[in-house]
Amino acid sequence: MVSTQLSQPARLDQLAICLLGGPYVxxxxxxxxxxxxxxxxxxxxxxxxxxxxxxxxxxTLWPYVSDDRASGNLRSALWRLKGAGIVVLEADKVxxxxxDETSIDIYALRDWAGRVxxxxxxxxxxALPAWNLEALDLLPGWYDDWVIFERERLRQRLLHGxxxxxxxxxHLERYAEAVExxxxxxxxxxxxxxxxxxxxxxHLAEGNIVEARRIYKAxxxxxxxxxxxxxxxxxxxxxxxxxxxxxxxxxxxxx
Numbered sequence: 001m002v003s004t005q006l007s008q009p010a011r012l013d014q015l016a017i018c019l020l021g022g023p024y025v026x027x028x029x030x031x032x033x034x035x036x037x038x039x040x041x042x043x044x045x046x047x048x049x050x051x052x053x054x055x056x057x058x059x060t061l062w063p064y065v066s067d068d069r070a071s072g073n074l075r076s077a078l079w080r081l082k083g084a085g086i087v088v089l090e091a092d093k094v095x096x097x098x099x100d101e102t103s104i105d106i107y108a109l110r111d112w113a114g115r116v117x118x119x120x121x122x123x124x125x126x127a128l129p130a131w132n133l134e135a136l137d138l139l140p141g142w143y144d145d146w147v148i149f150e151r152e153r154l155r156q157r158l159l160h161g162x163x164x165x166x167x168x169x170x171h172l173e174r175y176a177e178a179v180e181x182x183x184x185x186x187x188x189x190x191x192x193x194x195x196x197x198x199x200x201x202x203h204l205a206e207g208n209i210v211e212a213r214r215i216y217k218a219x220x221x222x223x224x225x226x227x228x229x230x231x232x233x234x235x236x237x238x239x240x241x242x243x244x245x246x247x248x249x250x251x252x253x254x255x
Contacts (some may be wrong), residue, residue: 050098114162
């Protein structure tokens with residue numbers, strides 16, 4: 001889970017689907033495992049704004065069988081959910097949709113990032129989250145095209161959110177938190193230049209020039225080795241402003 005703020009339902013009696021570190025369902029305050037044969041259906045509905053056409057879902061989830069077989073598999077998946085006591089889905093002859101009161105953890109994460117990026121963050125949005133970075137990888141081991149696309153979209157949303165949060169914390173002179181947030185972004189994607197730039201900016205804002213130069217030097221070495229390129233002009237310009245002034249001797253500082 002991401003953090004208590006972002007991953008837990010607002011009320012103990014609230015239905016919640018947790019995809020990060022899951023999938024599983026929180027229902028009546030209890031964590032319920034999703035039956036193996038129903039996982040992809042539940043995730044598919046959750047990732048498609050909570051409402052899908054039955055035929056589209058069946059065709060996407062079971063593409064290599066006949067339409068009748070795919071429809072049968074879909075009915076079996078719904079039946080297994082009910083058998084497990086999971087009541088988050090409602091289905092008719094045309095659509096399958098989530099119950100209105102159901103929350104989804106990645107929606108909370110997406111909305112948090114949107115507020116931070118858009119400059120509408122509340123005080124609680126600026127609190128340093130207790131990130132569990134390993135759980136932020138959406139459905140690891142799932143290689144369906146529709147999962148891979150959503151995984152990357154969520155990853156990009158999160159990274160932009162972290163970078164925006166870092167800069168807002170710098171503006172508020174909360175430098176230690178800004179550094180930690182930027183380090184989270186770098187941890188998620190070490191080669192991402194905008195994340196490295198945010199970390200350099202946080203160190204410079206705090207007055208840690210040596211630390212900023214150390215981070216930059218390590219990044220230069222990494223991208224040269226991994227990609228055979230040099231860092232971009234924006235991060236280079238940050239470091240160029242810190243170039244040391246040559247003096248004849250230490251006595252110059254004492255005059």
